[in-house]
Amino acid sequence: MSARYDTIVVGLGIMGSSTLATLAARGKRVLGLERFDLGHAMGSSHGINRIIRIAYFEGASYVPMVQRAAQLWTALGDRLGERVMHVTGTLDCAPATSPLTAQSRYSCVANDLPFEELDGDAINRRFPGFRVPKHFTGIFQPDGGFLASDRALAGYQSLAIADGAEIRARSPMLGYEPTPDGGVKVRTAEGTFEAKSLVLTTGGWIGEHVPALKTLAVAERQVLGWFQPKEPARFMPDRFPASILKTEDGHFYQFPLWGAPGFKIGAHRHLFQQSPADTLDRNVYPEDEALLRKGLAFAFPEANGACLRLTACHYTMTPDEHFIIDHLPGAPQIVVASPCSGHGFKFGSVFGEVLADMASGETPAFDLSMFQMNRFAVGRS
Ligand SMILES: Cc1cc2nc3c(=O)[nH]c(=O)nc-3n(C[C@H](O)[C@H](O)[C@H](O)COP(=O)(O)OP(=O)(O)OC[C@H]3O[C@@H](n4cnc5c(N)ncnc54)[C@H](O)[C@@H]3O)c2cc1C
Numbered sequence: 001m002s003a004r005y006d007t008i009v010v011g012l013g014i015m016g017s018s019t020l021a022t023l024a025a026r027g028k029r030v031l032g033l034e035r036f037d038l039g040h041a042m043g044s045s046h047g048i049n050r051i052i053r054i055a056y057f058e059g060a061s062y063v064p065m066v067q068r069a070a071q072l073w074t075a076l077g078d079r080l081g082e083r084v085m086h087v088t089g090t091l092d093c094a095p096a097t098s099p100l101t102a103q104s105r106y107s108c109v110a111n112d113l114p115f116e117e118l119d120g121d122a123i124n125r126r127f128p129g130f131r132v133p134k135h136f137t138g139i140f141q142p143d144g145g146f147l148a149s150d151r152a153l154a155g156y157q158s159l160a161i162a163d164g165a166e167i168r169a170r171s172p173m174l175g176y177e178p179t180p181d182g183g184v185k186v187r188t189a190e191g192t193f194e195a196k197s198l199v200l201t202t203g204g205w206i207g208e209h210v211p212a213l214k215t216l217a218v219a220e221r222q223v224l225g226w227f228q229p230k231e232p233a234r235f236m237p238d239r240f241p242a243s244i245l246k247t248e249d250g251h252f253y254q255f256p257l258w259g260a261p262g263f264k265i266g267a268h269r270h271l272f273q274q275s276p277a278d279t280l281d282r283n284v285y286p287e288d289e290a291l292l293r294k295g296l297a298f299a300f301p302e303a304n305g306a307c308l309r310l311t312a313c314h315y316t317m318t319p320d321e322h323f324i325i326d327h328l329p330g331a332p333q334i335v336v337a338s339p340c341s342g343h344g345f346k347f348g349s350v351f352g353e354v355l356a357d358m359a360s361g362e363t364p365a366f367d368l369s370m371f372q373m374n375r376f377a378v379g380r381s
Pocket residue numbers: 010011012013014015016033034035036042043044045046049050051052171172173174201202203204205222223224253266313314315337338339340341342343344345346347
């Protein structure tokens with residue numbers, strides 16, 4: 001048995017890596033365990049970029065958290081000497097009657113965010129990569145954009161090491177148990193480790209470690225596509241915002257050209273295919289491409305060229321698409337965080353602070369009650 005840590009963080013996706021780096025920067029003695037290689041492609045945090053929206057249609061109460069997250073992404077970039085957050089503005093675009101744009105607008109008004117509301121014609125004039133019908137509405141919010149996600153992930157891991165964290169990759173946690181003195185023991189094939197607290201950020205595997213979440217945090221297959229634009233100039237970051245497109249029968253997200261060849265588009269929840277993370281189908285099929293092309297054909301015809309790449313990965317979905325961030329019922333030294341449902345990356349920086357606070361017995365700066373497990377009737381003892 002090795003000496004006791006302040007905190008062990010299990011699962012080094014963006015949530016675990018930022019938590020580990022934050023704790024290490026605070027001078028804590030920390031161990032991070034990752035089942036695969038660092039930067040692997042089996043979870044949810046790999047890939048070149050992720051959207052960061054401030055006009056949050058998922059709920060106005062997310063806005064202060066995402067504003068803090070944006071500050072921390074910029075600070076991370078400053079510390080790494082490279083840009084992590086790229087501000088293009090964001091556009092949420094849907095039929096004028098859609099709740100999505102109403103909720104984006106509400107988030108802006110409630111949080112005093114600058115925004116512009118555009119009809120379909122104005123969207124097409126302002127952003128020539130778009131071709132949406134006139135009856136569409138767009139909420140353009142200038143402070144959002146995208147994050148260089150692979151760089152952010154590796155950046156947090158590197159900073160954690162620089163600040164003294166121990167990392168064991170290819171080292172799955174096999175089990176854990178609270179100890180009588182209020183700490184925790186974690187078992188791996190290499191040995192057993194003790195700490196005062198444990199943070200479980202195991203993404204699509206969280207149900208294996210917290211049985212109450214087995215049916216509440218479930219891996220769901222996603223497929224992303226990159227397509228050859230016929231007119232690349234329309235899709236450059238200075239002319240095309242990171243954006244959401246909700247149509248009558250689809251919900252797409254797309255990026256300006258950046259970091260990889262081709263126009264990147266995904267369909268939120270894709271084909272709604274849920275399975276355990278280990279048996280998730282990571283192959284891609286013609287129907288995956290066909291779904292993404294529906295979004296291209298509807299609104300981005302100049303990007304609807306040859307398919308350059310398709311890749312499959314997973315979200316970890318909760319029933320209400322909000323996150324789970326809580327202490328384990330009956331074991332306050334164990335923190336459980338599954339902030340995905342397809343929209344968690346942008347919060348990775350701020351949740352590093354939040355989870356570090358929770359693991360250290362401090363009160364986080366945000367009201368997290370909407371993320372508690374007991375909203376799903378998971379009992380507290
Ligand atoms: C296709 C796609 C597009 C997305 N787009 C956006 C977007 O534009 N904007 C946005 O904000 N969010 C987006 N998201 C969501 C975001 O990426 C996720 O919310 C976030 O990456 C989740 O991070 P995580 O650290 O919780 O999980 P993960 O990245 O899955 O990390 C969990 C880690 O735990 C490890 N692990 C599991 N079991 C064990 C064990 N027993 N021992 C040790 N380690 C273990 C896993 O190997 C993994 O590394 C997207 C997600 C996907 C998949």
